[in-house]
Each structure stands twice: as structure tokens, then as C-alpha cells.
Amino acid sequence: MKKENLRMQQPEMDRRQFHSRLGWLGVAASGAIAAAGNLLYLKPAVDYGPPTRIRVGRPEEYKEGLKEIYENERIVVVCEKDGFAAISVKCTHLGCTVRTSDSGFECPCHGSQFDNDGFVTGGPAPAPLNWYQISLTPNGELEVDKSVVVPSGTYFKV
Numbered sequence: 001m002k003k004e005n006l007r008m009q010q011p012e013m014d015r016r017q018f019h020s021r022l023g024w025l026g027v028a029a030s031g032a033i034a035a036a037g038n039l040l041y042l043k044p045a046v047d048y049g050p051p052t053r054i055r056v057g058r059p060e061e062y063k064e065g066l067k068e069i070y071e072n073e074r075i076v077v078v079c080e081k082d083g084f085a086a087i088s089v090k091c092t093h094l095g096c097t098v099r100t101s102d103s104g105f106e107c108p109c110h111g112s113q114f115d116n117d118g119f120v121t122g123g124p125a126p127a128p129l130n131w132y133q134i135s136l137t138p139n140g141e142l143e144v145d146k147s148v149v150v151p152s153g154t155y156f157k158v
């Protein structure tokens with residue numbers, strides 16, 4: 001018998017083999033989908049954003065009259081004889097970062113000016129700069145909580 005005739009009589013894959021392979025393909029696909037779902041489950045679906053509590057060093061690291069700017073956190077920590085204050089450097093007009101000046105703070109975007117306590121002294125800003133709560137951690141570091149706004153002029157005494 002010729003080789004070609006043998007091929008005609010015996011197909012490469014019979015119907016039973018085809019369905020068996022199709023079944024195993026389905027099992028593999030469902031396993032891959034389940035594994036992907038489990039991996040996605042491990043990743044948190046909620047973004048809590050940047051932390052609101054920021055450690056800004058020990059009180060003894062500050063000198064009276066110092067204004068220490070934390071650019072990434074958009075705050076300035078002020079050390080006065082009355083204590084410590086954490087003031088936002090986010091302009092209350094459209095959110096630009098204000099910079100310190102001789103008279104307090106000024107905004108480079110539209111020219112708002114603020115005094116040393118963050119009160120508006122000029123420009124379009126509609127409200128004073130926020131003051132944030134400061135506390136002392138158990139290990140003696142100053143900690144600013146940006147989620148708690150305190151009245152302007154509230155100094156934290158160590």
C-alpha cells in the first residue's frame with residue numbers, strides 16, 4: 001500500500017482527540033483567567049493619596065525666626081518665640097505655590113500677597129493660607145497633620 005493511501009485512512013487527529021484537546025484548552029484558559037483575577041485582587045483598588053501626616057524634624061533643629069519650606073508637601077514650618085506653626089504654601093486663588101518674601105508670602109502666578117500669618121494683603125486670593133495642626137510624636141519629632149486645619153495664629157509650644 002502506498003504512503004498516501006495510509007494517510008487517507010487514518011486522519012491526523014480524530015474527533016475524540018480534537019474534543020479532548022479543546023477541553024484541555026478551556027481548562028487552561030479558565031485557569032489563566034482565574035489566576036489573573038487573583039493577582040488583580042492583591043492590588044488595592046483604592047488610592048489613598050499622599051500621607052497627611054508629615055514628620056518635620058526635632059524642635060531643637062529649628063532656630064527662632066526660621067521658615068523651613070517642604071516643597072513636596074507644600075508647607076512651611078515656622079519657628080517663632082510663640083512656638084511652631086505649619087502654614088500651607090498653596091495659594092488660595094488658583095493653587096500655585098507661594099514663596100516666602102520679606103513681608104510674608106507672595107504668589108508668582110497672579111501676585112497675591114500674604115503677611116507672615118498667611119492673611120491676604122493684596123492680589124486676588126480670596127482667603128488666607130491654611131494653618132495645619134502640629135504635634136509631637138512619642139520619639140520627640142514634630143509632626144504636621146495636613147488633614148487638620150487650625151485657626152491662623154495657633155502656635156504649637158513644645
Ligand code: FES
Pocket residue numbers: 091092093094095096107108109110111112123124125
Ligand atoms: S494662584 Fe496665586 S494669585 Fe493666582
